[in-house]
Structures are given as C-alpha cells and as structure tokens.
Amino acid sequence: MPTTEPDPIATDNAVSGEEHPVLTERLAREQPLEGLPPLVQTPSQTVGPFFGFSLPYDGGPELVPPASPGSVRLHGTVRDGAGTPVPDAIIELWQPDADGRMVQEPGSRHRARGVFTGFGRAAVDAGGHYEFTTVVPGATGDGPRWALLTLFARGLAHHLFTRAYFVAEGEAEPTDSLLSGVAEDRRGTLLARQDTATSYRFDITLQGEGETVFLDYPAAAR
Amino acid sequence: MTAEPTQDDITREIQEKQREAAERGIPSRHPSRDFAPYRSSILRHPTHELVKTDPEEIERTTPAFGHIDVDPYESDLTIQHPGEPLGERIIVEGRVVDGDGRPVRNQLIEIWQANASGRYIHKRDQHPAPLDPNFTGVGRALTGDDGSYRFVTIKPGPYPWGNHRNAWRPAHIHFSLFGNAFTERLVTQMYFPGDPLFALDPIYQSIPDQAARDRLISTYDHNLSVPEWALGYRWDIVLTGATATWMEDEHADH
Numbered sequence: 001m002p003t004t005e006p007d008p009i010a011t012d013n014a015v016s017g018e019e020h021p022v023l024t025e026r027l028a029r030e031q032p033l034e035g036l037p038p039l040v041q042t043p044s045q046t047v048g049p050f051f052g053f054s055l056p057y058d059g060g061p062e063l064v065p066p067a068s069p070g071s072v073r074l075h076g077t078v079r080d081g082a083g084t085p086v087p088d089a090i091i092e093l094w095q096p097d098a099d100g101r102m103v104q105e106p107g108s109r110h111r112a113r114g115v116f117t118g119f120g121r122a123a124v125d126a127g128g129h130y131e132f133t134t135v136v137p138g139a140t141g142d143g144p145r146w147a148l149l150t151l152f153a154r155g156l157a158h159h160l161f162t163r164a165y166f167v168a169e170g171e172a173e174p175t176d177s178l179l180s181g182v183a184e185d186r187r188g189t190l191l192a193r194q195d196t197a198t199s200y201r202f203d204i205t206l207q208g209e210g211e212t213v214f215l216d217y218p219a220a221a222r
Numbered sequence: 223m224t225a226e227p228t229q230d231d232i233t234r235e236i237q238e239k240q241r242e243a244a245e246r247g248i249p250s251r252h253p254s255r256d257f258a259p260y261r262s263s264i265l266r267h268p269t270h271e272l273v274k275t276d277p278e279e280i281e282r283t284t285p286a287f288g289h290i291d292v293d294p295y296e297s298d299l300t301i302q303h304p305g306e307p308l309g310e311r312i313i314v315e316g317r318v319v320d321g322d323g324r325p326v327r328n329q330l331i332e333i334w335q336a337n338a339s340g341r342y343i344h345k346r347d348q349h350p351a352p353l354d355p356n357f358t359g360v361g362r363a364l365t366g367d368d369g370s371y372r373f374v375t376i377k378p379g380p381y382p383w384g385n386h387r388n389a390w391r392p393a394h395i396h397f398s399l400f401g402n403a404f405t406e407r408l409v410t411q412m413y414f415p416g417d418p419l420f421a422l423d424p425i426y427q428s429i430p431d432q433a434a435r436d437r438l439i440s441t442y443d444h445n446l447s448v449p450e451w452a453l454g455y456r457w458d459i460v461l462t463g464a465t466a467t468w469m470e471d472e473h474a475d476h
Contacts, residue, residue: 039321041462042437043429044252045411046260048396050344054334054360055398081265094280094404102279106288109330119285140279148280152409155262157253157428159409161281178275186270206266216272217281217405 044158049088051152052123056090059111061122063093063134070098073199074164074192075131078124078151081207085128088154091204093120093132095147100138136166136200144174147192151204160214164192164202182213189213227386229422235259236427243430253428260424261385282403287330287364297363299335299375307357309338309376311452314395314412314440317369320402321462325369332398333361333373340379340393349381374452380419392419392426401461412457413439 047055064071074093078086096102097116108119122130139145146165165174171194179187189212192202204212236259243250255267300307318326336342336359339351343358359378363371378393394411401407413426420426420435429435437460446454 039319039323039460039462040434040437041251041321042408042410042459043434044408045394045396045428045438046262046425047398047409048411050336050342050347051334051396052346053342053344053358054332054396081269084265086266092407094285096280102283104283104286106286106290108285108287109291113290117285143278146280148404150404150407153266155260155264155266157255157257157260157263157267157425159407160268161405178273181275182273207269211268211270213270214268214272216274217277218274 046154046157047090047152047159049154051090052088055121056123057109057121060109061120061130061132062111063095063118063120063132064116065114066133070135071133071198072136073131073196074134074147074202075129075199076192076201076203078128078130078153078204079206083208085124086153086206087124087126087128089128089130090121090123090152091130092150092152093122093134093147094118094150095134095137096140098135098138100140100145102140136168143176144179146174149202149204151206153206156206160206160212161216162204162212162214163190164200165190166200167191167193169194178215186211186213229386229388232259232386232389232424233422236424240427240430250430251434253425254430257424257428260428263428277403277405281405284329284400284402284404284406287328287400289364292330292362292364294363297361297371297373299333299357299359299361299373301374302358302360303356305356307337307354307376309354309357309379311374312377313372313374313446313448313452313454314457315370315372315443315446315454316440316457316459318365318371318399318401318459318461319369320406321460324402325367326365326399326401326406326461327367327369329365329400330398331363331365331371333375333395335359335375335378335395336381336393338376338379340381342381347381351379351381377414377453380417385424390419390422392417392423397459399459399461406461408459408461410459411438414455415439415442 078089103118105115105117107113107115108117120132124130137145137147146163149162151160192200195201257263337354337357341349341351361373365371380390380393383389394413397410399408440455440457443454443456
C-alpha cells in the first residue's frame with residue numbers, strides 16, 4: 001500500500017506550534033474531504049502500571065447484577081510468556097445482549113439504571129485473574145455467539161483484541177470465517193468454555209505455548 | 223544475573239531497533255509490541271502474527287457514554303480537593319477525529335497522570351517524591367459535538383522508573399479514548415514539547431517513525447493560555463483503527 005503516499009501530518013510541527021494546514025482545514029469541516037488521503041492515526045502507548053486509580057470503577061466488571069437471572073461469569077487468567085500470571089492487566093468486554101442486539105445505552109460507568117450497556121471493564125487481581133458478570137451474548141447474525149475482549153497491560157505498547165466464542169458444555173464447537181482461518185491447534189484459544197452451570201472460562205496467554213489468537217482489522221485501518 | 227543496563231545500553235538498543243525498522247523500509251505508525259529496550263515488553267508481546275479479520279457489527283460499534291457517566295466537573299483536575307494543587311496549572315484542549323476528519327462525538331475520554339513532583343497516587347508508585355493531598359491526577363470528559371475536549375490540570379513532572387539504571391520517563395498524561403467503532407479504541411500518552419528525555423525513553427521510542435512520535439507531542443498554544451491563570455497546550459487525536467503493523471505484515475511469516 002501507500003509507501004510513498006504523502007503523510008498529511010507527518011510534517012506537522014508540533015514543537016513550533018504551527019498547525020498543519022491540511023489538518024486544520026479538515027478539522028474545520030466535519031465531513032471527509034474528497035480526494036485527500038485520510039488523516040494519520042495517533043500512535044498507541046502502553047497503559048503503564050499506574051492506571052489503577054483511574055480506569056477501574058465500581059461496577060465495571062458487572063454488566064448485569066451478580067446472581068441475576070441469566071447471568072454468567074466470564075473469567076480467566078492472563079499469563080505472560082513464562083507462564084507467570086500478569087498482575088497488572090486490564091480487560092474490556094464489549095458484546096451484544098442476550099438477543100444479539102448491540103445496544104447504544106449510556107450508563108456503563110454508573111449502572112444505577114440497571115440497563116444493559118454491553119460494555120464492561122475489569123482489572124485483573126494479583127493472581128492475574130479477571131472476572132465479569134454478564135449474559136451469554138446472543139448471535140448478531142447467523143454466526144456463533146461471541147464477545148470482543150480488549151487487553152491492556154504494562155509492557156504492552158499497544159492493546160490486543162481477541163474474541164471469546166461461548167461454548168456451552170456438550171455444544172459443538174462454533175465455526176465462522178475467522179475460526180476457519182485460524183490454525184486448528186490455536187483455535188481453542190478463542191473458545192470460552194463452560195466450566196460450571198453459570199460460568200465460562202477464557203484464559204489469555206500473551207506469548208508462547210498456548211498463545212491466544214489476537215486480532216487485527218486491516219479493513220478498518222487507514 | 224546480568225548487570226543492570228545503563229542508559230547508554232538502552233539508547234544503543236533503541237538505535238539498533240530503529241535501524242532495523244528503517245531497513246524494513248516502511249515504518250509502522252504504532253509502537254512495536256516486541257521492543258526489548260522496554261524490558262516489560264519482553265515476555266508480554268505475542269510472537270504469532272495477529273490474525274487479520276474483517277470487523278463485524280460488534281467491532282464496528284462502540285459503547286455509548288452519556289452525562290450519567292461523567293460529571294462535567296471531572297474535567298478539572300484542580301478542583302477535586304479542598305485546596306489548590308501545587309505546580310504549573312495548564313489547560314489541555316483539542317479535538318478527537320477519525321481518519322476522515324469526522325469528529326468523535328460525545329465519547330468518553332479518560333486521563334491520568336503524576337503530580338507536579340512526578341509522583342502517582344497509585345500505591346505501587348515508590349518514587350520518593352511528595353504526594354499532593356490536593357491532587358489525585360484523574361480526569362474524565364465527554365467530547366463535544368465537534369469532537370472537542372478540554373481539561374484543566376497541573377503539568378506532570380518526569381519520574382524515575384526501574385527499566386534500567388537512571389531511567390526517567392518524559393512528563394506525560396495518559397489518555398484513554400473511544401472512537402466511532404471499537405476498532406478505533408486507543409490508549410496513549412500525551413507529551414510536552416521540547417522534553418530532553420525523549421531520545422532516552424524506550425516507551426516513547428518504541429514507535430519507529432519520528433513523524434508518528436511527533437504526533438504524541440502537544441503544542442504550546444499561547445492563544446489557549448489564560449492571562450494570570452494557566453498555560454495552554456493543544457493536542458488533537460486521530461483514531462483510525464487497530465492495525466499496528468499492517469505495512470510490515472506483507473512480508474511477515476504467519
């Protein structure tokens with residue numbers, strides 16, 4: 001792709017205080033400008049070790065109240081390339097409701113209204129373990145039921161996306177275009193398997209043996 | 223045990239990594255997850271190629287946040303306690319847009335930072351610099367209809383960390399951003415112009431491309447400064463997607 005494409009804000013002179021004219025013009029309008037290359041993304045940086053007083057919040061891991069009808073636990077342990085639990089990761093969950101609808105409801109940070117918002121956030125404990133209380137996501141189409149997980153940690157310069165496909169006990173393993181494109185011996189890392197009547201387990205391994213399949217979305221990138 | 227690396231060791235490693243990236247021809251716009259000069263990355267980066275997939279509805283949508291989630295006062299980090307925090311009061315203002323220049327509207331921005339002495343309130347921060355009883359260092363805001371945001375805070379101090387001997391982070395504010403799709407989710411750090419620690423910092427330098435690194439540096443904007451009160455810094459953020467290394471990927475082994 002565009003190796004020689006002019007980078008519209010590569011020359012943005014952040015230090016001198018001059019705003020780049022292309023950026024300024026585009027920000028002034030609110031619509032994409034025809035024929036111009038897209039703006040260039042702001043790079044990621046690690047979440048670092050000190051997010052604990054900022055990102056976690058009361059009720060963050062509880063998309064539905066614990067022990068409410070239909071609620072399940074989604075949990076697991078995050079491990080590094082030496083198999084050691086990662087004690088300072090934070091995970092976000094984004095999923096449809098039990099009927100497969102992507103809701104657009106505020107209230108993820110203050111769950112007082114009791115509305116399902118589809119978003120949750122859980123910091124791992126000292127043993128690298130995380131836990132959400134949620135519902136099994138409904139299928140959004142003809143495919144299987146899955147949730148998007150996003151993992152942030154110290155040492156990770158850029159977050160990682162993965163999908164947790166829910167598999168009830170005795171249920172056949174799901175199939176879809178993503179799963180069929182993953183090597184068979186790695187496919188299992190994308191399965192959240194039922195481990196009790198109301199619990200699904202989804203461990204995450206950052207590196208090495210059993211390394212979780214992490215995702216990239218080239219079609220979404222600019 | 224090997225000896226604790228010095229700054230010279232780390233700087234040399236950074237330069238080698240960047241030379242390798244330059245030799246590959248096309249620098250990535252996101253940092254390398256595999257960047258050994260940042261020691262914590264060594265056991266925490268995936269070794270398999272990320273699996274490319276087309277975003278489905280879940281990934282093309284994003285949570286809705288609203289005024290129920292964020293109090294407008296949370297964007298002023300200097301009024302969260304009975305007294306005024308110590309340090310240099312600043313305004314940080316900018317816009318959040320997607321790759322087409324469309325504003326990211328009514329979305330959650332979260333920030334966190336050290337105080338003016340370079341100390342986080344987090345219990346694991348052992349830096350022997352004073353805590354400020356009047357500064358927590360946590361802010362939140364919703365972007366406006368034009369993607370704009372504004373925080374009032376204190377300029378954070380640089381601080382030491384254990385990566386190597388005499389390792390210091392350039393002063394920065396952590397930002398967490400949601401875009402118009404979950405694939406645009408971004409956590410990053412905003413820096414201040416002219417920091418002498420940039421060349422020495424393996425976190426900042428984990429981004430191979432200088433132009434991309436520059437995008438993390440705010441601009442001092444005198445028009446944003448308020449007389450007798452605070453200095454203004456401007457920082458616009460572009461959220462365009464998850465892909466970190468899509469240009470490198472073309473030649474990588476799967």
